[in-house]
């Protein structure tokens with residue numbers, strides 16, 4: 001059985017830490033180790049920061065966690081402007097200009113990153129990490 005926990009926070013920078021903290025507690029409950037929890041915390045922070053930074057018309061961010069043994073799962077949804085993920089290009093690290101690392105970091109830290117977004121349609125990013 002998969003239990004579900006959902007939370008909605010205002011789409012503002014000062015609430016992102018609440019989402020990070022909740023993800024930390026859930027990952028800890030699922031038995032992830034300290035390094036894995038740190039990875040999850042950073043990834044959730046980057047995804048929420050993107051909602052705040054780029055989802056300008058958005059009013060809320062919703063996080064839907066699934067509680068399932070051996071796997072951390074969350075869907076993070078904003079109702080902002082969305083973007084065309086087909087157009088996304090991974091950063092070239094030698095040419096780093098101080099921006100554009102968030103999705104790359106998330107992808108590196110998590111086992112799966114699924115983006116469902118479209119111009120004018122908001123963004124849903126699904127993040128999964130399996131326990132080692």
Ligand SMILES: Nc1ncnc2c1ncn2[C@@H]1O[C@H](COP(=O)(O)OP(=O)(O)OP(=O)(O)O)[C@@H](O)[C@H]1O
Pocket residue numbers: 050051053054055078080081082083088098099100101102103104122123
């Ligand atoms: N939730 C979102 N809503 C709208 N656009 C998004 C969202 N998340 C990502 N994007 C788009 O994807 C691009 C890449 O995101 P990424 O997090 O990799 O870089 P960044 O946010 O521009 O910079 P950084 O994360 O390093 O501060 C963003 O510039 C933005 O155009």
Ligand SMILES: [Mg+2]
Pocket residue numbers: 046049050053100101102103
């Ligand atoms: Mg970002």
